[in-house]
Each structure stands twice: as C-alpha cells, then as structure tokens.
Amino acid sequence: MTTTEELTLHTEPFVLNFGPVHPSTHGVFRMRCTLDGEVVLDIEPVFGYLHRGVEKLAEERTYTGFIPLTDRLDYISPMSNNLGYCLAVEKLAGIKVPERAEYIRVIMAELQRLANHCIAVGSMLNDAGAYYTPFMYAFREREKIIDLFDMVSGQRLTYNYMRIGGVSQDIPAEFLPALKKIISRLKKWVEEYEVLLKQNEILLARAKGVGILAKEIAVNCGISGPVARASGVKRDVRKDDPYSIYDRFQFDIPTGEAGDCYDRYRVRIEEMRQSLRILEQAVPQIPGGAVKADVPHLIRPPAGDAYAHIESPKGELGYYLVSDNSIAPYRCHVRPTSLINLTALREMVKGWKVADLILIFGSIDITMGEVDR
C-alpha cells in the first residue's frame, strides 16, 4: 500500500523572477523566488532600479530647494515627506512654526494618510484578485482628497506645500467648506467599503491567516506603521514621540492580533476612521494668523545635526540632517519606511503559494521611490 507521502509529487526547486515591471510589484521591484511547484521556498528581494541618489542630491541643493525632491520619494504620500523634512530642518535651525501653520500641516498630513490608505487597501484587494471594483472605488475617493491638495498647492502629485517654518501659502476661503464635505463623504465611503468587503468570503479565505508576521519579528526587524500594528505592536510616533501638535487631539491606535493580511487591511481601515476623527477635531480649532515663520530663503542652520521622525501613512519616516553652517545640508539621510518594512517579506511568504505571495506583498504597502531613493 502506498502512503500519501509517496504519492506526493515532488518537483525540482527552480528560480523565478517577479518583476521589475510586473504589475503586482508596485513599481520596479524584483523578487527572485525559489519555488517548488507553486510553493514559495525562499525569496530574495532585488531593488535599486529606481535609485536616483536623492540623499546625495540634497547636498547640492539649498535647504528649501530639497523640499520638491522629498515629494518624489514616497510619491503616494508627498505631504508627509514634506512634513518630515521640514521638521528636521526646523529642529536643526530651532525655528518656531506659527499656530495656524501647525494646524494646516496636521490637516494635510491626515488627509494624506487617508489618500494613501485608499491606494493601500485598493491595490491590496486588486492584488488579491478582486480586480478593479474596490480599486476604482478607492481611487475615486482619493481623487476627491487630491482635489483639496490641488486647491491649496496647485499640483495633484508633487505638492511641494510645506516650507521651512510653515506652509507656502494660506488655505483659500473655499477650502474648509470643501474639507467638511469630504470628511462626511469619506465617512460614508468607509462604511460602504466595509459592507462591500468585510464579510466577503473570498477575501476572508484569501487573507485570513495568510502571511503571518510574528510580533517578535516585527519588533526585531524595525517594522513600523500599519504592518507592525497589525502584528500587535502598539507603536505610533504620533503618540510615543508627539511632534507638531498631535498631543492636542484625541485618537486611538488600532492594532491587530494575528498579524495576517486581513489584520493589515483592517488596521488601515480603522486608521482612516481615526484620521477622520483628528480632522473633525482640527477643523473647528484652526486659529488665524501667519502661516509661515520669518525664515530666509537661503537658510543657514548652525553647525550640528538633527533627526526628526513622523508617523507617515506607511510607518515611521525619519530625516537625519547634518549641517556645516552652509546653505546646503552637509549630509542628508532618509529613514524610509518601505525599505525597512520589506525586510520582513521573506519571513512572511515562506511556505505560501505564489498567489499568496502577491497578496502578502501588496499588504505591506510599499512605494519603490522610497525604497530606492
């Protein structure tokens, strides 16, 4: 009598390349996968196809002149990148930001989180094979948020809105009424999106228990943001090391338990609700006054170094700057979220099928511009 083990068909392990231009690789990411049939034995991430040497370019530009380039790091959420960089320069030069500018910054950062999570959940479900319905619904709402960014900054992708010591221009008169409309619209949309997918059996079967990231590994790898929070790591820079005026608002940090793809999806949806909560608190509180401190265009911070980090939509984003009292940074280093979140990918995908690999990769929510810099 033959046992089940003898009947199992074993194949030779072979190497398959995913990317760099595969639609599911969210940019130009390459995975060198070692497969046994359809089972993933091992993967090796290969990146650098989008490397532009942005950190080096910072050394040739003025402090203000580098802000438009930070837009191009994480191009899904440029406002957060602007904010992180400006906070680092302000720390370096000891600049106090006016109250009104702080509120505008928080509003922009939270709108950016909503816009980013729209793409994150939309494209993750697209990778899961839900095809275009949730993706299109998510993009439709993101476009409405981008309308607001367009209104204040004049661009739809590279906003270049934050400045050292504030923001570039005051919000126009029609901004706040439009923002209120968007908040109520997004609240309805999040509920609708939940009905569309929360109990969807196919999504549950595909995402529950898939790609589990243990809490210990998440902490040891330095994972941050929704990916870490889904694994039960209750860490959020907004609460743990408050920057700007986040200590004035009430919000919760949603965490997951299992650390699977479904938890990562749920944590993002919950974070959208919390962001809407912050926006609702911030809108009635906006004070009047200046939106930019008196900072010269060619700012010369005193010699020294500074590190500022923020909770970007993808996780902890840090900027480390060294100044030698000239008009350009002596050294600039970005602590990118996506690159560090990618380090845990290998642990998450081992033993799963190729189709799960795509979903697990989609659930991390990375932007290649930030990974390669």
Add this chain to the structure above:
Amino acid sequence: MFKFERFGLGIFKGMTVTIRHLFRHPTVSQYPEQRLNISRRTRGNELIWSRERCTGCATCAKACPQGAIEIVTAANTAENKYNVTKYRVDTGYCIQCGLCVEACPYDALFMGFSFERAKYRRADLVQEDDALAESPERPASGYFHPDIAAKLPEQTLLVDKITEKRKKQ
C-alpha cells in the same frame, strides 16, 4: 481552516453596493469636450515672465533647485540700472515646484494656468525672452498671487460635481 458556512451572504452584500453604483452619476468627465475648471493655483507647465517688472536680480535662478533658469544682464550706465539681455527657461528640466515664483521680490514671475503644452521636440521646451510673456494663450496662474487667483474661475471639485448632478435628476 476557514469555514464556508455562510457562503454567499457576504458576496451578496457586496454586490448590492456594486449594483447601487449603477444608478449613481459617474465621477469621470469626457475630457476634450467636457472640461473641468482646474485649480486657481495650478502650477502649469510654463513660466510667465514680465520684462517690465524684472530687475535682473537672478533670485529666481538661485532659488531654482534644477538650475533651469538662465539670466544674463548688462549694466545700463545711462539709466543707472541693469538690463536683462537674456532670460531663458529650460522647461524640460523644470519640475514645476514654483520656488522661483515665491522667491521673486518684484512679482515679475508667475506660474502658467495652461496645461496642454506638450511639444514634439526637446528644443521647443527651451523658452526665451518674449516667448515667456503673458498673453491670452498663456494666462498667469494664481499661484502665490492671491489677487490673480480671485479673478480666475472657481475650481470644479469632484465631490461637488456629484451633488450638482443629483439635484438635476
């Protein structure tokens, strides 16, 4: 493993959301025929330069992170001022950040309001002197100039558009 006890209910709920969308107004527009108003602060792919107001101080050229602005001045001893002999912008290198407009101390530089300005040759992207002047085809945008922004048409918001159409139905 996952239980498929209630298989169908969740999908049915999802389908109702999708079906409801059949009766909603689309959020897209038929672009070349139907045009939405762009933002009043749009940073279009062009620069508007005023020869009359420009003093040739080159603050814009220093502010440009890409070094796309080239400015040459000549001393005019008779009138005791600088004359701008060449003002050239390589819009192929321009990243439309708007820092030059913010830096200009004399309001001589504006972002453009137009956006359909693709060219067939790279050489056409280099704009020089009077080709940069403001004209009906090249209106100035309200970016960093609130007085101009107040005169421009109000931006069409996607969130508004849907409600407007619903009222009509």
